[in-house]
Amino acid sequence: MPAYNSVFNASEPAPRLVGNFPLFPIRTKIRGPVYPLPFPDPPLPANESPDPESESYDILDEVLALFRANTFFRNFEIQGPADRLLVYGIWFVSDCLTKIKPNATLRDATKEVTNLALDLHFALPGDPAWPLNQMYEPPRDRQDGEILRQYMSQVRQELAARLLARVYDEGDAKPSKWWLSFTKRKFMGKGL
Template sequence: MPAYHSAFNAPGGRMAGNMGIIPIKSKIRGPAPPAPEDQEDVIDEAIDFFRANCLFRNFEIKGPGDRTLIYLTLFIQECLQKAAKTATLADGQRQLMTLAVSNFPIPGDAGFPLNTMFEKPANRADADLLRAYLTQCRQELVTRFTQRLYEQDKPSKWWMSFSKRKFMNIASVGTTM
């Protein structure tokens, strides 16, 4: 069975390194172009495909949307590990939002686990754009994901059962530089 791929793999569009700056539905300020409210975006894809994709050790990259999907899948994995240590929705939201805005490595940095699949941004402006885009994606993902993760003010056992899985045998996307 093949992994689920992003619907946003079309060539063209704005790029930072070889990662696409894909439109997202977000109220959070950032460089991502706005996506139509009535369509799924890459954040929805990452959350919807997480449980299926996290079972794979290999993932064939078919375009810039897949790179974003891989990054967000690893970030969801990191969120699940962090949420396993929280007991309530309010505590989980606070912990995960702190994780989302914390300092993290980007492609080309020494602590980034996916440097073999991602290109380093060409210049400082691209690196700043990529960091701002990933921060916006992480914040939006946390906002949407906590609504699914917590049931009746405690973490869902169905989501938490995936907290120990490793997508592509990678522990996390790293939270510090």
């Protein structure tokens, strides 16, 4: 059985690409280089995603929905630009989960995960530390590199907030054991 690919690979209009990394619009209040998608009306709880047919559904909802299923796969065929963002999102969620200790309160976990999301010293495609340089093209120039860094920072912050809402959906005393059971797994045998 193959891994789950992104439904956004066939999205119209096609997203802007930096190298071959897509800049999809996301549902967020965090400033960044892409326009934000509208929030669902009526508002949903923080630990829920909108319906996939909704205009508010974005690729970060898909990352969180496919994370647990795709984590079991060591091979993944990239079928379009959205899959590159999906792979990056899954790696980042894995990194976030390793920062959450089994007995951490929501406040402690928020501090750890937010520090990881706000750290601006992360690798971009083309850097020697990037896990899959053969599948990702580097940015064309320095300006594109800065736009990509801003977008990835925006994605990291929004993904961290949504993940914490799901991991602590039953209260802020203890994280969900079901989510933390994936801390030892590495998607495609790699990580950020």
